[in-house]
Amino acid sequence: MTALIQLSGITKILKGQEQPRTILDGVSLDVHAGESLAIVGRSGSGKSTLLSILGLFDRPDQGSYLLDGTDISRLPERRAAKLRSSHYGFVFQRFFLLKHLTAAQNVAMALVNGQGWLPRRQRRAKVMAALEEVGIAHLAKNRPSRMSGGEQQRVAIARALVREPKILLADEPTGALDTETGALVIDALQSVTARGCSLILVTHDRDHAARMGRVVHLEAGVLTEQVAV
Numbered sequence: 001m002t003a004l005i006q007l008s009g010i011t012k013i014l015k016g017q018e019q020p021r022t023i024l025d026g027v028s029l030d031v032h033a034g035e036s037l038a039i040v041g042r043s044g045s046g047k048s049t050l051l052s053i054l055g056l057f058d059r060p061d062q063g064s065y066l067l068d069g070t071d072i073s074r075l076p077e078r079r080a081a082k083l084r085s086s087h088y089g090f091v092f093q094r095f096f097l098l099k100h101l102t103a104a105q106n107v108a109m110a111l112v113n114g115q116g117w118l119p120r121r122q123r124r125a126k127v128m129a130a131l132e133e134v135g136i137a138h139l140a141k142n143r144p145s146r147m148s149g150g151e152q153q154r155v156a157i158a159r160a161l162v163r164e165p166k167i168l169l170a171d172e173p174t175g176a177l178d179t180e181t182g183a184l185v186i187d188a189l190q191s192v193t194a195r196g197c198s199l200i201l202v203t204h205d206r207d208h209a210a211r212m213g214r215v216v217h218l219e220a221g222v223l224t225e226q227v228a229v
């Protein structure tokens with residue numbers, strides 16, 4: 001089966017300095033639909049840069065990026081933005097929730113911004129299904145200030161899921177949480193693979209990484225290892 005994502009020879013060079021610096025050096029990686037993958041590596045090894053390229057926030061200088069067999073490595077920004085909103089979900093270390101809105105309203109914002117107009121009842125059903133999926137439907141009417149960090153991060157995951165992405169990219173989503181709360185957030189992230197969504201997690205936490213189907217290591221921009229766990 002063709003992989004959903006096929007990166008081949010991805011190279012990113014940082015210019016504008018005296019010496020151009022290679023941040024990603026010929027990274028090749030396949031990710032299948034419904035697969036979970038952790039990217040680990042030291043600080044500065046290029047993890048976030050790779051995630052930015054995967055999420056179409058940045059473009060490689062060399063190499064190709066195929067999505068479902070189509071080369072998207074050099075898409076103009078307008079088309080990249082469209083694809084980002086239809087195919088990708090993002091979760092970051094910070095939750096970026098709007099404080100004056102409830103959990104349900106925060107999740108609904110992603111629908112208002114991304115999918116045009118949806119009848120109210122349909123919108124509500126999608127929002128509740130997403131909150132349910134991450135185990136916090138009972139907090140739908142709560143504002144972020146009344147929630148723990150782990151609950152807020154799960155609202156952020158529900159907000160990413162409500163558009164039914166094919167790929168969920170998570171950059172240190174447990175970085176601001178204690179171990180126990182972080183494990184709950186990893187559970188919520190893992191659950192997306194059951195519906196065929198691929199999960200790509202950047203983490204410093206070896207235990208969280210080991211819970212993914214596959215772990216890849218970046219070292220100074222080179223993908224050094226792929227270990228089945």
Ligand SMILES: Nc1ncnc2c1ncn2[C@@H]1O[C@H](COP(=O)(O)OP(=O)(O)OP(=O)(O)O)[C@@H](O)[C@H]1O
Binds near residue numbers: 042
């Ligand atoms: N816009 C930029 N300007 C200068 N240096 C940059 C820029 N973007 C990335 N870098 C450098 O590229 C290297 C890789 O950065 P990147 O953020 O991808 O690493 P990382 O593995 O995600 O690190 P961390 O774990 O600390 O988040 C680092 O040395 C970083 O300082």
